[in-house]
Amino acid sequence: MSLTTSEVSGKSPSTLPLLYSLQNCPYAMRARLAILLAKQTVQIRAVTMKEKPTEMLLLSPKATVPVLVIENTEATADDDVQQLTIVDESLDIMLWALNQNDPDNLLYSDDPKALPEMLKIIQENDDEFKPSLEKYKRAKRFHGDDLEECRVECEPFVQALEQRLAKHEFFMGATPSLLDYALLPFIRQFSRVNKPVFTSGNYTHLQHWLANHLQGRLFQRSMVPYPLWLDEREVCLFGE
Structure with missing residues (x-):
């Protein structure tokens, strides 16, 4: 900080x-x-x-x-x-x-382990996923032949989030957390790079999670x- x-x-x-x-x-x-x-x-x-x-x-x-x-x-x-x-x-x-x-x-203040876990995932987003996402966006913008390769580079992080949402409605549990809102702008960007791919069957839970946020009054x-x-x-x- x-x-x-x-x-x-x-x-x-x-x-x-x-x-x-x-x-x-x-x-x-x-x-x-x-x-x-x-x-x-x-x-x-x-x-x-x-x-x-x-x-x-x-x-x-x-x-x-x-x-x-x-x-x-x-x-x-x-x-x-x-x-x-x-x-x-x-x-x-x-x-x-x-x-x-x-x-x-x-901040899930009643769970002392929650905030450190959220901060770890946010750091992974910022340090690892974001650079991969930028490569993916550039490949689409400049019609690179490595578009799919760049998407696959993003997959470990995105699929880890998909698996979290398979267990509960939000990334940390049944209610929203700091993690949901910290990652929302980046998952929004990922979804917009190649919309047909994102709306395929690989991101079912993320699609629902993202749509709920983007359609909400807060966003x-x-x-x-x-x-x-x-x-x-x-x-x-x-x-x-």
């Missing part, structure tokens, strides 16, 4: 956290989902990767989204000091949100577009 801090003087016009987000980035999508699930409210600044706001780059030199900026103002003898906490990893933003409020028990709310920050510099609120 990567947290960095900086200090600046003065007061902020708003105490709400600030989220830099990209509409279709799967990492930004998982952050937005968690903020909604935690019933939090943030300022949202929609960006594009071709034109990144200078403000975002100064806060997070890694220059990718999502970036969450949390302001903590402390009074001093001379003035207020604004402590900024920068959270620039999507999973950390999810955990931040759900540690503020987890009304649906997505639709997470995908509502906002005006680009650099176009209007309009203050937009996202969440509850």
